[in-house]
Amino acid sequence: MKIVGLGGGIGAARLWRALLERVDPAEVTIVVNTGDDLWIHGLRVCPDLDTVLYSLTDRQDPVRGWGLRGETWRCMERLRELGSEGWFNLGDADLATHLFRTGALRAGRRLSEVTADLAAALGLRARLLPMSDDEVETHVLTDAGALHYQEFYIARAASDVVAAVEYRGAQAATPAPGVLEAITAADRIIIGPSNPVASIGPILAVPGVRDAIKAATAPVIAVTPIVSGIRITDAGEQRRADSRAALLAALGLPHTARAAAELFTDLLDAFVLDLADRGEPRRQVSGADVLLAHTLVDDHGRFPPGPIREEDLVDLLLGYTNVDFWLEQE
Amino acid sequence: MKIVGLGGGIGAARLWRALLERVDPAEVTIVVNTGDDLWIHGLRVCPDLDTVLYSLTDRQDPVRGWGLRGETWRCMERLRELGSEGWFNLGDADLATHLFRTGALRAGRRLSEVTADLAAALGLRARLLPMSDDEVETHVLTDAGALHYQEFYIARAASDVVAAVEYRGAQAATPAPGVLEAITAADRIIIGPSNPVASIGPILAVPGVRDAIKAATAPVIAVTPIVSGIRITDAGEQRRADSRAALLAALGLPHTARAAAELFTDLLDAFVLDLADRGEPRRQVSGADVLLAHTLVDDHGRFPPGPIREEDLVDLLLGYTNVDFWLEQE
Numbered sequence: 001m002k003i004v005g006l007g008g009g010i011g012a013a014r015l016w017r018a019l020l021e022r023v024d025p026a027e028v029t030i031v032v033n034t035g036d037d038l039w040i041h042g043l044r045v046c047p048d049l050d051t052v053l054y055s056l057t058d059r060q061d062p063v064r065g066w067g068l069r070g071e072t073w074r075c076m077e078r079l080r081e082l083g084s085e086g087w088f089n090l091g092d093a094d095l096a097t098h099l100f101r102t103g104a105l106r107a108g109r110r111l112s113e114v115t116a117d118l119a120a121a122l123g124l125r126a127r128l129l130p131m132s133d134d135e136v137e138t139h140v141l142t143d144a145g146a147l148h149y150q151e152f153y154i155a156r157a158a159s160d161v162v163a164a165v166e167y168r169g170a171q172a173a174t175p176a177p178g179v180l181e182a183i184t185a186a187d188r189i190i191i192g193p194s195n196p197v198a199s200i201g202p203i204l205a206v207p208g209v210r211d212a213i214k215a216a217t218a219p220v221i222a223v224t225p226i227v228s229g230i231r232i233t234d235a236g237e238q239r240r241a242d243s244r245a246a247l248l249a250a251l252g253l254p255h256t257a258r259a260a261a262e263l264f265t266d267l268l269d270a271f272v273l274d275l276a277d278r279g280e281p282r283r284q285v286s287g288a289d290v291l292l293a294h295t296l297v298d299d300h301g302r303f304p305p306g307p308i309r310e311e312d313l314v315d316l317l318l319g320y321t322n323v324d325f326w327l328e329q330e
Numbered sequence: 331m332k333i334v335g336l337g338g339g340i341g342a343a344r345l346w347r348a349l350l351e352r353v354d355p356a357e358v359t360i361v362v363n364t365g366d367d368l369w370i371h372g373l374r375v376c377p378d379l380d381t382v383l384y385s386l387t388d389r390q391d392p393v394r395g396w397g398l399r400g401e402t403w404r405c406m407e408r409l410r411e412l413g414s415e416g417w418f419n420l421g422d423a424d425l426a427t428h429l430f431r432t433g434a435l436r437a438g439r440r441l442s443e444v445t446a447d448l449a450a451a452l453g454l455r456a457r458l459l460p461m462s463d464d465e466v467e468t469h470v471l472t473d474a475g476a477l478h479y480q481e482f483y484i485a486r487a488a489s490d491v492v493a494a495v496e497y498r499g500a501q502a503a504t505p506a507p508g509v510l511e512a513i514t515a516a517d518r519i520i521i522g523p524s525n526p527v528a529s530i531g532p533i534l535a536v537p538g539v540r541d542a543i544k545a546a547t548a549p550v551i552a553v554t555p556i557v558s559g560i561r562i563t564d565a566g567e568q569r570r571a572d573s574r575a576a577l578l579a580a581l582g583l584p585h586t587a588r589a590a591a592e593l594f595t596d597l598l599d600a601f602v603l604d605l606a607d608r609g610e611p612r613r614q615v616s617g618a619d620v621l622l623a624h625t626l627v628d629d630h631g632r633f634p635p636g637p638i639r640e641e642d643l644v645d646l647l648l649g650y651t652n653v654d655f656w657l658e659q660e
Contacts, residue, residue: 039436040433041429041430041432041433042372042374042429042433042435042436043372043432044372072402072404072422074402074404074422074423074426075426077423077426078426079426079429081426081451082430082447082448082452083447084426090429092404092405092422092425093407095425096406096407096408096412096414097408099371099372099373099405099409100371100409100412103370103371103372105372106369117412117413118412121411122412
């Protein structure tokens with residue numbers, strides 16, 4: 001079964017990890033947002049690609065959720081001593097990824113090629129594709145001005161009211177080699193539980209991607225990035241929620257799973273709501289089946305144990321074929 | 331007394347350090363070779379500027395002679411794991427300097443401006459100038475092809491026979507702001523004990539610099555980078571000697587202090603030979619006085635103690651006025 005996963009934030013990376021424990025990695029293509037990518041200190045940094053790379057090769061730090069386990073911060077400490085803006089943290093070991101990538105890009109290689117090299121060097125067996133080799137940057141318009149998404153998210157802790165979101169460069173971008181082909185050939189397309197505006201939106205904004213998904217024969221299933229029924233206790237998760245809420249608000253939408261789903265209803269066959277939100281009325285996402293599962297995966301790609309098969313998100317994603325399947329389960 | 335020092339390798343940096351212990355740093359301008367600079371992994375690295383920066387602010391590693399004391403190598407280790415060329419070592423803390431510089435250059439700042447920012451951040455009170463804000467690269471022609479000087483010197487351990495030396499970009503370069511003015515206003519111009527071909531040659535190859543030194547009213551004194559009478563026991567010093575010998579040979583010159591001096595005889599009022607080479611015939615450097623001193627300074631800018639005043643290199647450099655002064659001492 002050929003699977004295409006879209007999205008590469010922390011939440012999506014956890015789901016891909018759970019998925020890869022169950023299927024042949026050679027059958028999986030992960031298409032990752034690069035709208036968060038930035039040039040900083042002369043380096044090209046690709047947060048979502050790296051989160052997927054590190055997470056799927058068991059290198060990510062479980063406490064921070066991003067970056068490498070056992071990281072040190074000598075370079076950052078000295079950079080701050082030099083009076084440099086220190087808002088974007090770069091670990092000493094993590095820097096190697098950015099140096100490797102930047103050197104290759106400066107030598108004329110494409111981001112998709114460098115990403116393949118990094119994936120091979122780290123032992124990732126699934127195929128990892130940036131959404132595009134062209135530079136696309138997500139900017140948000142706030143009272144503090146137009147900010148690169150990373151500046152909004154990290155430097156300003158996602159605390160600004162966002163009036164508008166712009167995917168700069170998206171209209172002129174082309175999908176990276178393999179993206180459209182993978183979508184067309186897929187048996188299953190999964191939209192990961194990533195920020196729908198900051199992480200999924202840019203992928204769909206690259207001309208050709210949305211149309212390819214619409215035209216694909218595979219069922220398209222999105223997993224909710226929003227679980228209203230479980231209280232957030234982790235600071236990182238809170239910031240991710242704040243960012244989702246601010247960006248959905250910029251589109252006039254509430255911070256709910258249904259609102260997130262509405263952004264993709266033209267694409268979806270099914271939408272997975274978390275069991276904790278089972279109280280929300282089903283079949284409210286226009287044109288899509290609403291499925292139920294535990295959607296919160298831990299860093300190791302594990303789910304809380306559940307009593308019934310339908311609670312296993314991966315089973316659900318792999319087994320879903322059409323509305324009848326779900327009705328049978330119910 | 332306004333002093334201009336030319337050169338920025340390890341040997342010159344030691345001399346500048348000794349000098350700055352004796353004179354007002356505000357009166358000293360150090361003009362540094364940038365022909366060794368390179369783009370690597372997307373970063374702009376300036377070995378000679380950094381050696382002077384670190385040495386004069388007491389940060390340099392005393393064992394390696396280059397880089398920062400107490401350095402760690404996490405980034406390099408991972409870079410090698412990723413399969414990247416690892417011949418150019420970048421320490422974790424040192425990387426901050428390169429990130430700071432590269433980010434500023436990419437943002438449109440000039441190398442001389444970034445260098446001033448770095449010097450200020452590190453507390454260097456002397457004025458530090460790159461020879462030029464334009465990129466000049468020293469390449470050597472060897473049997474292994476044309477190599478960037480750093481590749482010859484570091485990756486290949488200065489072991490190739492060199493047929494020719496080229497200062498790429500030098501003819502189109504202009505001196506950095508302040509270089510010519512400092513030379514013209516100087517009371518004393520000192521050519522440091524750096525590789526005459528790799529470290530002094532590029533500075534003099536920037537159009538205008540050599541003429542400004544010729545036209546300057548200040549005495550011009552070079553300190554020998556070559557001491558034949560003292561056996562080399564240090565691997566780093568041996569490599570520096572091998573490089574000097576290979577580059578002098580490319581010009582048809584032997585590896586001797588006199589040969590080094592001959593490269594600058596159009597500029598020199600005096601040339602300082604090491605006391606260990608006192609047996610060499612004096613007054614053999616055409617048109618220049620030959621002075622004698624201990625020239626090998628340690629990492630702390632200290633000299634071996636000597637019985638007579640003329641053995642103090644800094645005294646000699648500061649006190650020299652003309653040939654009569656030297657004759658009086660003798």
